[in-house]
Amino acid sequence: MSELIDPALPKVELHLHLEGAASPAFIRGLAKEKGLDISGIFAEDGGYDYRDFWHFLEVYEAATSTLQSPEDFRRLVLAVLEDRAEDGVIYAETFVSPDFCGGGDLGAWREYLHAIEEAAEQAQNTMGITLKGVVTCIRHFGPEKARPIALCAAETKGDFITGFGIAGDEKMHHPKDFAWAFDCAREAGLRLTAHAGEWGGAQSVRDALDHLRPERIGHGVQAIDDLALVDRLAEDGIVLEVCPGSNVFLGVYPSFRDHPVDRLREREVKITLSTDDPPFFRTTLVQEYETLARTFGWTEADFRSINADALKAAFCDEATKRSLLDRLTR
Ligand code: HPA
Ligand code: ZN
Secondary structure (H helix, E strand, O other): OOOOOOOOOOOOOOEOOOOOOOOHHHHHHHHHHHOOOHHHHHHOOOOOOOOOOOHHHHHHHHHHHOOOHHHHHHHHHHHHHHHHHHEEEEEEEEEEHHOOOOOHHHHHHHHHHHHHHHHHHHHHHHHHHHHEEEEEEEEHOOHHHHHHHHHHHHHEEOOOOOEEEEEOOOOOOOHHHHHHHHHHHOOOEEEEEEEEOOOOOOOHHHHHHHHHOOOOOEEEHHHHHHHHHHHHHHHHEEEEEHHHHHHHHHHOOOOOOOOHHHHHHHHOOOOOOOOOOOOOOOHHHHHHHHHHHHOOOHHHHHHHHHHHHHOOOOOOOOHHHHHHHHHOOO
């Protein structure tokens, strides 16, 4: 089948979990080097294997347990950015969790971050791809653990760490339990995003907006069940980081055809497109664009407009945006 969308189309990807972007081969390699047996997380074909979203989170954390040093993260960033560059991504933001980088200790986090930033700089020079980091607390680890993570974020806000967010199991705790962490990050000048409306219904999006006051929502797709909320998202310019393939693979929606991304767009909600944890969902950004083009008849012009919106919503400085806009519109 011939391609509908040029795979080299320049892209902006805002919703990508760093550890979740690690290929199974990369994680298997680390496990072997360290003598760790995590064979239970792989299927026969070598891909990640899990039953449902909650099992996915367990497998994710088992895979992440092989990442044990700043050097491991340096290698991870380079491997992940090589994959992104192959998809035509010119700017990406990645969720990074001090929980997985030294257990929330600020001194250890600084060392991991140094390695991550060095790798990002190397990728900028060799692959022409820009990466920024969004420090992310993990909802199912609880509000107490989120506080030191927010402090890590506030202390290391800078050219690379530009945002703060929350991921993990949306059914655990309430957004208001994380208001302290978000207030701390906001006061430090970090830009905010929150996972909501992936597994939680429309009310979970309302709760995240009311209590955490983010400018972007990770997923947010279940807002479609509450049209007053959809209007609020559109009017307030709240940007959704939509990951259709992730939602379909995990069973939030049975197929792309049933996915609300096209309806959200029709109702003038600003949406962006990302892969979330691409090897876990057996997807790439090129594949996402192609499937969306086939399912909804979206054209290159639609994707160009979505990428321009994503760049506007990016958590980077204006000079970076200006130079990237040139490349997006070329
Ligand atoms: N959803 C929520 N939390 C996550 C995910 C996800 O897809 N990936 C890693 N943490
Ligand atoms: Zn996510």
